[in-house]
Amino acid sequence: MPTMEYNDDVEEMQDEEYPMLQGATYLDHGGATIYAKSLVDTFAKDLIANLYGNPHSANAPAKLSGQLVDDTREKTLRFFGADPEHYDLIFVANATAAIKLVMESFKDLSTTSKLVDGHEGGFRYFYHIDCHNSVIGVRETTDDNHYCFRNDAEVAQWLAGKSSENNEGVKLGLFAYPGQSNMTGRRLPLSWPGMLRKSDHISHQDTYSLLDAAALATSYPLNEVFRDPETAPDFTSLSFYKIFGYPDLGALIVRKESGRILQWGRRYFGGGTVDAVTVLGKKPFFKNRETLHESLEDGTLPFHNIIALNAAIDTHERLYGPDPMTTISRHTSFLGKMLYVKMSSLVHPNGVSVCKIYTNPAESTYGDSTTQGATVAFNVVSADGSFVPYTSVVETLADERKIYVRSGQLCNPGGIASNLGYDTWHLKRLVANGHRCGAAHITGTEIVKGKPTGVVRVSLGAMTTIANIDSLINFLQEDRKPSLYTEKPSVSFYSSAQEHSSDSSSDSTPGADSPASSLTAHSSTSNLPSSTSHHHQQRLSTALSYQAFNDSAVAMGNPIEERKVEDEKKGFQKMFGKKSGRRGIIGV
Structure with missing residues (x-):
């Protein structure tokens, strides 16, 4: 297996080379990594000279x-x-x-x-x-x-x-x-x-x-x-x-x-x-x-x-050595394995894993740079096994803490379908009922009958540090407060649709162990950032109460594909489980 080695030089160069990262935990290097200050300075001097x-x-x-x-x-x-x-x-x-x-x-x-x-x-x-x-x-x-x-x-x-x-x-x-x-x-x-x-x-x-x-x-x-x-x-x-x-x-x-x-x-x-x-x-x-x-x-x-x-290129070789990509590969492999191990170890008091990580050990191994990069795709899972909305809750709350990840379908429809367990007709039906890539948090389709339609992605880069990993883990640990496991939790994404409507005026004030800034408290639309529009609150409320796809939606989507309503119901039952008084717990 290729060598893993943490490059602690990145900690020493953070303030000088990456001042834009001060106070931030940037974990979206798969989207774009961060440029060094000396690169910009060198380029500017070149243009002037x-x-x-x-x-x-x-x-x-x-x-x-x-x-x-x-x-x-x-x-x-x-x-x-x-x-x-x-x-x-x-x-x-x-x-x-x-x-x-x-x-x-x-x-x-x-x-x-x-x-x-x-x-x-x-x-x-x-x-x-x-x-x-x-x-x-x-x-x-x-x-x-x-x-x-x-x-x-x-x-x-x-x-x-x-x-x-x-x-x-x-x-x-x-x-x-x-x-x-x-x-x-x-x-x-x-x-x-x-x-x-x-x-x-x-x-x-x-x-x-x-x-x-x-x-x-x-x-x-x-x-x-x-x-x-x-x-x-x-x-x-x-x-x-x-x-x-x-x-x-x-x-x-x-x-x-x-x-x-x-x-x-x-x-x-x-x-x-x-x-x-x-x-x-x-x-x-x-x-x-x-x-x-x-x-x-x-x-x-x-x-x-x-x-x-x-x-x-000159800057990369100066900062990361004569063979910069090998140095970066070893560094990110080390951190990728650390992240995977720590995320995998997060469990609720009842033993349910906090993170559902999408990986196949038979195909890839974290720490082995030939089979696995420093990227983790996952969804956050509550103590009762239900999934937490990946954008409107997880990414939004992470963003408030200046932890920057990516969520959604990631422009990878095949990966999403195969890892989350969707067939082609399922996805067509989602689209027929409003689902859009990159906008599920607006259309209310992040969670459909208890099943996520996207993921959260964390991707590491050359200047990622151990402190960045710890920041993410500490954030995810906020989801394990004891108050989450009471019989009637506060109004949040842990509540079923019926609980959301009937208990919204009951005693649901978060306790001392469930601060207003935690994942739990922010799941209620009343705790959305003040900048959130009324329209977005309505859409988010729809997503959190899992009403985007009920039986009537099946009939509404019927013109897209000439199928009988009964056949569609059977398909949805197979896909999501038979309808019951509570949300089904699925395993992807």
């Missing part, structure tokens, strides 16, 4: 910009352990833009009726269930010629040529998957691209691989990905703000041997990508530039951001 022009011009300021862009491109490849002899790097806005660039190239090639190097028109798309929405979206350009692998075993079967998806002959194809789940932090096998390339099965010929490394690159050395060009992905997407905090920039790293497929069919060209263009005559002409990145980087590059990237 030098005159940079548009790299497409030929004057001295333009040449200075162009040279620094070229130097930074090579420097970035080497930072990731990607030999510039075998790889090229295309600057884009973010990881999504990198994925979209690959998609557009494949789509353009697939729409031609001509045979291109043996490729028949159209392309097949394969993707893993744990993909981010930005990867899933590629399927909509394939004319329904796509397949989602439900698990790793299905991928292995396909790679072995034993899947029904292997029945088609030679055809242009693309296989995409995340290096790390942006939901659970599980790290998927990096061996798949090499296995695909080495396969002699006819259905794998001319099928390329796309690795979404946005989450992985945050705290993992990508030299493990690019060490051997023969086993590396054909295309790798990533975002630099997830690694350095700044700049807001992304990249597509391409195996040079695979790059031709991006150039062949691409129809659009922008400024700087062509050697010649004509505009008159019946057959207008254009000639793309030969160099891969020059032919795909449309228009003027964000050269100021690229200059900032140059400073970001």
Whole structure:
């Protein structure tokens, strides 16, 4: 198992390098990590000291910009352990833009009726269930010629040529998957691209691989990905703000041997990508530039951001050592295991776990950086086994304490569905009755018949400290006050719908062991922050009383799918348990 080691240097550099973190516990590094003060200072001094022009011009300021862009491109490849002899790097806005660039190239090639190097028109798309929405979206350009692998075993079967998806002959194809789940932090096998390339099965010929490394690159050395060009992905997407905090920039790293497929069919060209263009005559002409990145980087590059990237790499190596990503990987693995162990040990006095953590020990192990990143996806559970609303209560209360996490569906519909136990028709029904990604706390659909529709995510980064872990654990421990286990608790998310309506005027004042700032007290809409609107209070009240999906809602959603009400009731009973006078306790 790879080494784990806490980097206590981060505690010494906090005040000087990360002053914006004073008094805050930032635990959303999977969204964006934090930039160092010295990075901003270095970049600002560079801009003041030098005159940079548009790299497409030929004057001295333009040449200075162009040279620094070229130097930074090579420097970035080497930072990731990607030999510039075998790889090229295309600057884009973010990881999504990198994925979209690959998609557009494949789509353009697939729409031609001509045979291109043996490729028949159209392309097949394969993707893993744990993909981010930005990867899933590629399927909509394939004319329904796509397949989602439900698990790793299905991928292995396909790679072995034993899947029904292997029945088609030679055809242009693309296989995409995340290096790390942006939901659970599980790290998927990096061996798949090499296995695909080495396969002699006819259905794998001319099928390329796309690795979404946005989450992985945050705290993992990508030299493990690019060490051997023969086993590396054909295309790798990533975002630099997830690694350095700044700049807001992304990249597509391409195996040079695979790059031709991006150039062949691409129809659009922008400024700087062509050697010649004509505009008159019946057959207008254009000639793309030969160099891969020059032919795909449309228009003027964000050269100021690229200059900032140059400073970001230098800063990272100065703060975290000559091999910064290995140092960060060991540090975050240490903290990730600590967090997981501490969260797993939190139990109510009656033995019920405080946190439902979504992980599969058979697939990943906290502390093993090859199988698990420093990310924990979970839901808070009350003493009676019911789930606590993940945004309106957990994230809101954490936010008040300056503990910053993320909650919701995380743009990972497959991960949410598989971990929370939803089938496709369940999710369609949720949408039919108002559920929206990122807005469940507004639409009243965080908890549906006792079942959560999203999670809370904690993700660690290079500058996370043990004190940050302790802050989160102390916050979660507030949910274990003795007053929660009385027969009639205060008006809160622990009350059933009937209790909420009949006992709201009874003696429900929190006791000394249940302060107004605790998870319990804030579950009542009367304890919402003063800035909360009346409309939001109404929506939240709906969520807390679990009335968003009653039997009538089933009938209301009937036009979406032509099903009989009775069939829907049976489905919901199977999904949530038969209706009773109290909420059901579920196990996900």
